Amino acid sequence: MKKLLFILSFLPGIMSAQTDKYVVDALVSPKKQERLITVGGPSADIQGFTSEAIQIAVDALPADGGTVRLSPGIFKMKAPVRLKSNAVLVGSGPETILKRIDGFRSKFIVDADYGELKVTVEDASGFETGMSFQLTDARNNDCWDVTQGTITDIVGNVLYIDTHLVRDYESEPNGVVTNAGSCISVHDARNVTISGLTVDGNKAKNDLLDGCNGGGIGIMRSNDVTIENVHVMDCNGEGITWQITENVTVRKCEISGCTNMGLHPGTGSPVSVIEDNNSHDNKVGLFICWRVHHSTVKGNQFHNNSDCGISTGHKDSDVIFENNHIYENGVDGVYFRDEDVKNSPHRNTFINNVIENNGTIKGGYGFNINGNASDLIIENNIIRDNKAGKQKAAIFINKNSPPVRERNNTMSGHSLGNIVYGK
Numbered sequence: 001m002k003k004l005l006f007i008l009s010f011l012p013g014i015m016s017a018q019t020d021k022y023v024v025d026a027l028v029s030p031k032k033q034e035r036l037i038t039v040g041g042p043s044a045d046i047q048g049f050t051s052e053a054i055q056i057a058v059d060a061l062p063a064d065g066g067t068v069r070l071s072p073g074i075f076k077m078k079a080p081v082r083l084k085s086n087a088v089l090v091g092s093g094p095e096t097i098l099k100r101i102d103g104f105r106s107k108f109i110v111d112a113d114y115g116e117l118k119v120t121v122e123d124a125s126g127f128e129t130g131m132s133f134q135l136t137d138a139r140n141n142d143c144w145d146v147t148q149g150t151i152t153d154i155v156g157n158v159l160y161i162d163t164h165l166v167r168d169y170e171s172e173p174n175g176v177v178t179n180a181g182s183c184i185s186v187h188d189a190r191n192v193t194i195s196g197l198t199v200d201g202n203k204a205k206n207d208l209l210d211g212c213n214g215g216g217i218g219i220m221r222s223n224d225v226t227i228e229n230v231h232v233m234d235c236n237g238e239g240i241t242w243q244i245t246e247n248v249t250v251r252k253c254e255i256s257g258c259t260n261m262g263l264h265p266g267t268g269s270p271v272s273v274i275e276d277n278n279s280h281d282n283k284v285g286l287f288i289c290w291r292v293h294h295s296t297v298k299g300n301q302f303h304n305n306s307d308c309g310i311s312t313g314h315k316d317s318d319v320i321f322e323n324n325h326i327y328e329n330g331v332d333g334v335y336f337r338d339e340d341v342k343n344s345p346h347r348n349t350f351i352n353n354v355i356e357n358n359g360t361i362k363g364g365y366g367f368n369i370n371g372n373a374s375d376l377i378i379e380n381n382i383i384r385d386n387k388a389g390k391q392k393a394a395i396f397i398n399k400n401s402p403p404v405r406e407r408n409n410t411m412s413g414h415s416l417g418n419i420v421y422g423k
Contacts, residue, residue: 037061040071040096051077051098051183052130054089061087070096070197077101079132079150080185080218083192089184091197094231098183098199103206105178108135109157112169117161121177124157132181133161134209138174140167143212148181178207180236182214190223194230201235203259209237211260212267216240223247233257239282243267243289255279261287262305270294280304285329288312288319288345297321306330306361313337313371316345324353330361332368333383333391338398339371349377356382359390365420366411367395369404377405385413393420 037057038044046053049071057068058081065086072095081098083089104126112119112135119135127133128151135147149163159177169175183199186192199216201209209215215238219225223246231254232239239255241264242248248269255262255277262279265272266289276299279285285302286309288295293316302309302324309326312319313336326333333355336345355366366383369376383394394411397404399422411418 035066038069049075054081077183080182083186085189088193096197100202108175114168115164134180137169146210148213180207180209182218184217186219186222192225195228199232203234203236206236211238245269247271249273251275253277258282265292285309288316290314293317295319300324303327308332308335311335318347321350326355329358332364333358333366336369341372344372347375354382356384357387363390365393365396370398374402379407381409383411392416394418396420398422
C-alpha cells in the first residue's frame with residue numbers, strides 16, 4: 001500500500017477514478033478506522049511534497065471528519081488545497097511550508113463570455129491540468145468581477161476550467177489569464193481547522209491575486225473555521241481573507257510581507273474573532289470590510305504596515321478592539337472610512353490599546369475618524385508619539401463626524417494637539 005501511494009503522489013495526473021477509489025477505500029476502510037492521514041516524507045501514508053498529495057489526503061477523509069498531518073518540508077502548491085467540512089489540516093510547525101509555485105501568465109485571444117467553461121490563450125505552455133487560474137480584463141479586474149478556479153484540461157491552446165466565467169471578458173486590450181491562486185481554500189464548508197504551518201506566497205514570482213477571491217488562505221461561504229499558529233508570508237495580494245462567513249477565528253498567527261491586506265474579513269462576516277496575531281509589513285494590517293459586525297479584535301500587534309494598522313467602514317458595527325498594539329504604520333493607526341449615516345460602523349469600542357508612532361511614511365493620526373459612526377467609544381488607551389513626531393494628533397475627527405465618547409485616555413507628543421477637528 002505504501003508503495004502504491006508513493007507512486008500515486010508523484011503521478012497524480014494519471015490516476016483513474018478506479019485508482020482514486022482504491023486509495024480512498026484503503027485509507028478510510030472500516031477495518032482500519034483511520035481518521036489521521038499523513039502526507040510528505042518517506043514514512044507518510046501519502047508520500048510527496050505537492051498540493052496534489054495533500055488534496056488526495058483531504059479527499060480521503062470521511063465525511064464526519066479527520067486530520068491530515070503534514071511532514072516538515074516545502075510543499076509545491078500549484079493549486080489551493082480545498083478543505084471540506086470537518087477537516088483538520090495540521091503541519092509540523094514553521095518548518096512545514098506550503099509555497100506557491102512560480103507564476104505564469106498569458107493573454108487570451110478570443111473573448112471569454114459569461115458562463116463559458118473554457119478560454120483560448122495565446123500561450124498555454126506554462127499552464128497544467130489541475131493548476132489554479134485567475135482571469136481578468138481591462139474592465140473586470142477586481143473583487144466579484146474576477147473569475148478564479150482550476151484548469152481541468154488543456155487541448156492545444158484552449159484551457160478548460162471548472163468555474164463558469166462570471167462576466168463577459170474582452171480579449172483586447174488587457175485580457176489576461178494567470179495561474180494566481182491561494183495555497184489553502186475553504187469554500188462552502190464548516191467546522192474546519194488549519195494550524196501549525198507556514199504559507200509562502202512567493203510574491204516575487206507571482207501575479208497579484210484578487211483579495212475578495214483568495215489569499216495565502218482564502219475562506220468563502222463557510223462557518224466555524226479556526227486558523228491558529230500559522231505564518232502567512234510574502235503573498236502578492238492578501239494574507240488571510242474570509243468573505244461571506246460566520247464564526248471565523250484567527251488566533252496566534254503571523255501575517256507578513258503581503259502586498260495588500262494582512263487580514264481581510266468582509267462581505268458579511270459577523271462573529272469574527274481576531275486574537276493574539278502579529279500583522280506587519282503588509283499594506284494594511286487589518287482591513288475590516290463590509291458588514292463585519294459583533295466581532296472581537298483583541299491582543300494583536302499591527303505594525304510597520306505601509307498604509308494603516310486597522311481600517312474599518314461599511315456597516316462594521318459592534319466590534320470590540322481591546323489590548324492591541326498599533327504602531328509605526330505608514331499612515332494612520334486606525335482609519336475610519338468615509339461612509340454615510342446608514343452605512344457607518346456604529347457602536348465600536350476601543351479600550352486599553354496602545355496606539356503610537358504612526359505616520360512613518362506619509363504622516364498620519366492615531367485615530368483618523370471619517371464618516372458618520374455614532375456611539376464610538378475610545379477609552380483607557382495610550383495614544384502617543386515619542387519618536388519622529390509624524391503621528392500628528394492622537395484623534396482626528398472629520399468636521400461632519402458625530403462626537404466621540406473619549407474617556408480616560410493618555411495622550412502625548414502630538415504636534416497638532418491631542419484631539420483635532422477637521423474644518
